[in-house]
Amino acid sequence: MWPALSAAAFVTSVVAHALAMRFVRRIGAVAGFVAIGGAIGVVLIGYCGRSYGWTPATLAAILSYAFFCELYIFLFTLVGNSVSFGLMAKLANRPLNASEIAAFYRTEAMVARRLEQLERSNFVASRPAGPTLTPRGVRVVQLFSVLRSVFRRPFHSQE
């Protein structure tokens, strides 16, 4: 029974998130899924705790739900931001040669597109003097500077 409960909770989260993304204004895809998935996860924990007690079945239901939620977030962020997926989506329409691909992915356009996404997510703000980081953007940069040193990864452009 616990696999069905876990699967039902996951499907409910995905459907509720899909509806929220269409009908709730100014909701971020990741933050929205974390909020909805978190709330449904709490309900799942409560229901399994009451039905099975604190047994391996409850733990398995919670862990599988958490894993599939994380996998779903990973998938939609990957597909939404992936250069590879963008390239494949272009190729799905028609075959392209190298120069056509280069024209679609002009480097200035790649940077401009990322800047647009960052603005929409409130990480960057446009100013007459040029783009600047918002306080949220500053926090993210600081966080990932720590992460980069934890994993000993070089700065992107130093590859």
Added chain:
Amino acid sequence: MPAVICLLYLSIHAALYFAILRDRGGLDSERAIFLYHFASATILIGAFGIWVLASSNSDKWTWFVCVLMLHGIYSLSFLELWALADDSYSLAIMQIIGRGSSAAGLERMQELEAVGVRKRAARLHTLLAIGLVREGCHGSLTLTAAGRAAVAFGRSVLFLVNVFDHG
């Protein structure tokens, strides 16, 4: 008990990376770090698979799923953070913006554009290598059946989250 053993195993796996392997350079590439986790998952599944076959515990399959999911959550989180720290184009742009629009900043932006060119070429090479894209006649590139399936799957995911601007 199996969950505790699994958590101990994952702690050792992470400690080995942070204490020794991170500074040695052997796990610098996406492929190498993925294999480090894939090998670990294979070992764990093998070991607990043997335990499941040999054990008379009535919850053995439930514990097996717990162990599998714990490793899945750990590896997915680890690899996501590693990839973001390693290869996030957006974060690199934010870092440049954070330094101000000085001449040095513009110079770095040009460097970033060069990274973009390398990234595009590397991604195309990978898509060809894993068989999602193939070279057709006159040097044009086209999707394979697996590539078309991947695009259909990706578009379904984007439809669910109501995102149509991608890549």
